[in-house]
Amino acid sequence: MLLELRDVSVYYGTAMAVTDISLKQEEGSIVSVIGANGAGKSTILKSINGLVSIHSGTIEFDGKRIDGSGTDAIVKAGIACVPESRKLFPYMTVQSNLRLGAYLRKDKQGIQEDLERVFTLFPRLKERLKQKAGSLSGGEQQMLAIGRALMSKPRLLMMDEPSLGLAPIVIDTLADTILEINRGGVSVLLVEQNAGLVSRVAQDCYVIEVGRIVLEGDIKDMMSNDSVRRAFLG
């Protein structure tokens, strides 16, 4: 198992944000967490990242406990994240943003190769190399956020609502991008509200409601079951 959460609970102050979350992901797979706004999806990713500390439960990556570790150690272990609203460095160039994605790496040649790989995936970024990240379009910013995350050479790429604010046609391209990244050997944990995007890329799916996992299984089965679809997937 690449990633395994066992009974993870997180509090914000005294309010419970997520309760007893258990989730498994195999190496090379695309797993998705789906749910409405405020259901606790981002909290799950932040607990894996080490950005919020968990109250109980365990998180293992590649068989080792990572809960309680600092975010830098978790990134170093091989987990990268495309955060909600992207969190790019707006006044820095596209190039500097990508370089900072490789902040923890020392292998100059490997970094250069991965930079080329990002440009193959997103030729647009190469054209915008000297432009400030804040001046890019929404779709280009999303490319940069994904590119920056890939620059750390992750084994697991987590994406927090990548479809947010993108036009439907861009969402289609996004699905292709996710599949292509996955074909390159990177496991993807996708957190989404957009069931359409999830059903195009993921198989295993966890449905979360007010901080609890209420359903898990194959997204295609869920989508074909009318009552499930109406209840959870919009």
Added chain:
Amino acid sequence: MGDASILQAVLNGLTSSGQYILVALGLTLVLSIMNIVQLAHGEVYMIGSYVVYYFSTSLGLNFYLSFIIAVVAAGVLGIILERYFLRPFRARPDKAMVLTAGFILVFQNLVLAIATGTPKTYKTPYEGAVLTIGGSALSVERVVIIIVAFVLIAALFLFIRFSRNGQAMEAISQEREGAALQGISVDRLSAIAMFVGCALAGIAGGLVGSLFSLLPTMGGTVLIKGITIIILGGLGSIPGTVIGGLVIGFLDGLIPLFTTQYVASLIGFIIVILILLFRPRGLMGHESP
């Protein structure tokens, strides 16, 4: 007004600017990385002066060696403040800032207890030396302050622009969580920011101390100037800090030529308020985050 007095005024302006910028750069670094205005920054400057005084005058050590000790001491003090006092309040910058206000009293009274309130003075080896340029005599002490300050400003620019840690600092100042997600340790860079910032304040204090008498309260004016500069420059901007420092420094150097010292500082602040009326985000502040 003759050429000589203009040159003298420019020199005074540059001396004040250099000193203020060194102090304000530390405030800017700490503000961008840790989201606090480190209010005891003027006291670090004051301690820089007193350490030079103590080692060079009381212990009779060589001035240059005393100066280096003062700079290192100021930097280490910064690391200790960050590690043991500010880091525990990382999630609550407002509390950390109140704590730094408390340290103003702690440091002032500590120095008062050790050195007493009697004004102290120390001399540089080049005290009284004069450089003659175009018929006017320039004090070497002031020239040294100007050169050291502007070399350090250039060095800090290069550090931020080209070094790995400098780029990481820039990243944190623009997007904290985004930076953390790249594996940048906010703790480590906060310690570096406090070290560099406090060392710069120590350098300013050590250099300027020979021009005045030292008092435990000497950090107050410097802090006010520093805060004015970073607001004028656009909070968190390093080029803005340098430009803001030049504006304030030259106002300090030039206005007294036309009026008294007291009216001068009043006019200085009025000009700052006028600039901020038209550019509320400061001279180099970003329009929107």
